[in-house]
Amino acid sequence: GAVVSQHPSWVICKSGTSVKIECRSLDFQATTMFWYRQFPKQSLMLMATSNEGSKATYEQGVEKDKFLINHASLTLSTLTVTSAHPEDSSFYICSAQSGTSGSYEQYFGPGTRLTVT
Amino acid sequence: AQSVTQPDIHITVSEGASLELRCNYSYGATPYLFWYVQSPGQGLQLLLKYFSGDTLVQGIKGFEAEFKRSQSSFNLRKPSVHWSDAAEYFCAVLNTGFQKLVFGTGTRLLVSP
Numbered sequence: 350g351a352v353v354s355q356h357p358s359w360v361i362c363k364s365g366t367s368v369k370i371e372c373r374s375l376d377f378q379a380t381t382m383f384w385y386r387q388f389p390k391q392s393l394m395l396m397a398t399s400n401e402g403s404k405a406t407y408e409q410g411v412e413k414d415k416f417l418i419n420h421a422s423l424t425l426s427t428l429t430v431t432s433a434h435p436e437d438s439s440f441y442i443c444s445a446q447s448g449t450s451g452s453y454e455q456y457f458g459p460g461t462r463l464t465v466t
Numbered sequence: 467a468q469s470v471t472q473p474d475i476h477i478t479v480s481e482g483a484s485l486e487l488r489c490n491y492s493y494g495a496t497p498y499l500f501w502y503v504q505s506p507g508q509g510l511q512l513l514l515k516y517f518s519g520d521t522l523v524q525g526i527k528g529f530e531a532e533f534k535r536s537q538s539s540f541n542l543r544k545p546s547v548h549w550s551d552a553a554e555y556f557c558a559v560l561n562t563g564f565q566k567l568v569f570g571t572g573t574r575l576l577v578s579p
Contacts, residue, residue: 355509381565392556392569393510442509446565453498453517453560455567457510 352376353445355458362433362465370428370461372443378423379445383455384416387440399426433465468493468561472570479547480578487542487573489557498560499540500567501531505553513555516540527551552577 352375362368372382381400385393397413399405399420407413415437417429426445430437440462444455469492479485491497498517502510514525521533531542540557557570 353509383567390574392571395566398566440507444510444567453562453565454512454515456512457502459509460507462507 351447351454351456353379353443353456353458355441355443355461357461358459359462360464362463364434364465365432367429367431368433368463370430370441370443370463372426372428372445372458374424374445374447374456377445377447377456379426379447380423381446382420382426383444383446384418384426384428385442385444387442387460389440393442396428430463433463435465438463438465468559468568470557470559470568470570472555472557472573474573475571476574476576478576478578481549482546485542485544485547485551485575487555487557487575489540489542489570490538491540491557491559492538493559493561495562497533497540498562499531499533500558500560501525501529501540501542502556502558503527503553504556504572510556513542547575547577549577549579551575 354373356371384396387393396411397405397407399418401420405418420426442460444457471490500515501513513529514523516523516533554572556572558567
């Protein structure tokens with residue numbers, strides 16, 4: 350149980366275009382989803398927290414207009430990188446947290462590698 | 467602010483030897499602590515977690531970790547390392563107020579034959 354999928358697993362796009370990454374909880378309802386960014390050989394940096402049906406909360410320094418997050422249902426959150434540039438190339442990982450009271454565990458997706466050319 | 471320190475950037479261990487990865491945390495309240503493993507190009511897999519109770523926690527793949535409040539540590543151990551254990555290991559503490567995980571910088575484990 351507690352499986353989180355991401356699609357696509359990797360994507361290449363041209364500079365200036367937008368790309369959408371999907372994060373799905375396959376066998377549980379995720380009231381909260383998180384989006385992380387990971388640079389090569391570095392740790393995970395939390396970008397934003399999204400709760401189903403409400404606006405995402407972005408971490409300091411993360412451009413909300415560039416990284417659009419939508420959490421429209423209890424099993425799906427999307428991250429759209431708008432007007433992508435080479436510096437946006439990175440490994441993006443989502444995680445999901447169930448709505449069970451007192452459950453703090455996050456289940457991670459396999460990640461999406463974005464390359465902007 | 468909460469923080470996690472993993473002092474070893476990388477460690478090399480011979481296959482079959484024991485392993486200990488260090489993790490120190492800074493958190494004002496009772497910490498919720500986690501160890502994750504990440505294989506190249508993959509997401510994170512939870513190895514074990516500590517919320518309360520017995521300070522020696524058993525996890526998957528033969529890993530264990532011990533919570534020591536006096537030392538603010540949560541070190542990960544394995545008695546005998548296998549080549550398949552080569553990966554990046556992350557320690558994390560949960561900020562329960564904001565439901566956020568704060569990760570350490572990771573330790574890359576290399577296993578030599």
